[in-house]
Amino acid sequence: MKILLALIKKEIKQILRDPSSIVIAFILPIISITIYMFGINLDSVKITMGIKNDDNSPEVATLVKSFGHSKYVSSINFDNMEDIKTAILSSKIKGAVIIPNDFSSKLSRGQKADLLVITDGSEVNTANYVQSYANMIANQWLLTSKYRGKIQRPIINTETRTWYNPDLNSHYFIVPGSIAITMTLIGILLTSLVIAREWERGTMEALLSTKVRAIHIVLGKYIPYFILGMLSTAFNMFLCVCIFKVPFRGSYFMFFLISGIFLFTSLGIGLMISTALKNQFMASMVSISLGFMPALMLSGLMFPINSMPVFFQYLTMIIPPRYYISFIESEFMAGGVNEIRLANAFYLTLLGLLLFAGVYKKTQMRLQ
């Protein structure tokens, strides 16, 4: 224990005396959140929508089909609202169209028929697309349907309800998402250098001839950077909630708990890179390529996962930030859903433990 404490104390002193760690932990969040707040605007292309059809007429069945035939929309049928809610929360669908039971009878009578469109406000641009696609498809269908002769505008009234982010403020999900980016940087980029630095500077050879064991080396790296990462997470949270006034509807306890699990996983990736490469330059290049870039591009923060080519959609499944961003969005926007918390925490914990075991196994106590 004394050895571990000595290594942790040493590492903390080195962190405090290394301006780059402090910049990444505390200055980067300010820059990053400001950019996400004021500089980022996102578009989406392909959207999956849910359809709940309460009208059994054969004609309306063709409307349901036309949602599935669009180039920009694919659809999934639902029988009840609970399933729709779950599917939206898990990002399986980006919105839903509810066709009421009197829809066809109203159209037959030449009356205004209502169509309820539900959008997921946690992804603002996608919500806007859902709304306009639903409108467009419904009106195109109307022009080819048997009711076309009875058009009395507006014959279909699409009423939109936006869940989770009624103001459709994109910053409400982009800004919290930047927490994942900062934590990835701390977890992967900083730690990818630390073991490589020990090898390059020759300190590892001296350590290996003392009472130090592999577990001391591994925990001596994990713990200080975990503390730094969690402090940075708290600082990010403070910026998001107190400075940029992003509403937080979830549980602070769950937020920090699952953030800790995500950090544990990210630290594992960084330390695995560092342990395997033993070269700071190579480690930093690999950590940017394998850690930071996928976190930015493939996590679902910048581009919706379901609009990516199928190969990349599968690829995202091995990228930890994907799960963390899904959790953060749900925690900020929907107030936290236990199924989402559990699913994401399970994957992150599993990967984190595998990486920890890998780092421990890879930590060499001899030279080659």
Add this chain to the structure above:
Amino acid sequence: MQTVTIKNLTKKFGSSVAIDNLSLNIEKGKITGLIGADGAGKTTLLRTIIGLLLPNEGEINVLGFDPKTQKDELNLHIGYMPQKFGLYEDLTVLENLKLYADLKGVAHDFDKMLEFTTLAPFQDRLSGALSGGMKQKLCLACTLLGNPEFLLLDEPSVGVDPISRRDLMKMVREMITSETTVLWSTAYLDEAHSFDTAVVIDKGKVIYEGKPHDLAPTPQEFENKVIDLMGGYNQEESLIAKNYDYKAPDV
């Protein structure tokens, strides 16, 4: 009594043989100089003795331990100063000493050590800001913590001025006990002449093992003898000589 017994040791890196069927005994309580040119295999031999490298063949016994299987136990009894010692340059002199004392699990009188090494006035200075000679003194001080039974020093005096070299030698001689064994690797033959025993290695083989004074009475003669053992100095084949004599062709 032997601190180290090595029998038929071979260490290869790929197809390159660094230690070639080497056998050697290192006597307890003596300062043994490990002498050889660059690339002779000195560092590889030191690393193999303490288990940092695994040999391809042969047997080693160090203080009763087999470094291949009992490296952790052996570490409790040794002090090893690598050629590129691991000072943490962003820690102060005192912090480095305290860290290594903790990692070795030893209590130590740091004031006495700092006073003795003349580092006391610089104890709060970052070690990265020390001169080369002072860095080496600090490295040696970290290695000497806990009074190890067996001290292995890999070219501690390289790149150090003559005064600091003498300081390093003085530090070792005064800090060790009569029971301590020292294996001091060096390429400086005048330095090696002052040791109790000299082991000269070349291309991974021992080419001389004995008292330096038995080989030659003075450091200068010792240097000439060792160079002769290594095959002699051929001025015509020497790269330096070739470059020295090199004349640009007439244009």
